[in-house]
Amino acid sequence: MSVEGKAKEAAGYVKEELYEHGKPPESQKKAQEGRDLRNEGRVEDGKPPKTTKPGTSH
Template sequence: MSVEGKIKEAAGYVKEEAHEHGKTPESQQKAQEGRDLRNEGRIEDGKPPKTGAPGSGDHGK
């Protein structure tokens, strides 16, 4: 696992969590950017991206 991939995944997680419950389009866009960054880090580390809806418990398995 690469350090860069772990950092991207962690940063994306924080950004998603900070904005996922916002109701504004800007907040939802930032949450999606966080998901995209997290998945980019997961892919770099050879993990499958998380494809389920946020909070669904589906971890892309």
């Protein structure tokens, strides 16, 4: 597990959580950017990307 991968996953998680419940399109776009960054970090660490809907606890 790389430090860079863990950092990307953590940063993506924070960005996703900050903007996930916003109504404006800009918030939804930033939440998606967070998900993408999170998944990029997961892939770098050899984990599968999260593909479930946010907030489903899967």
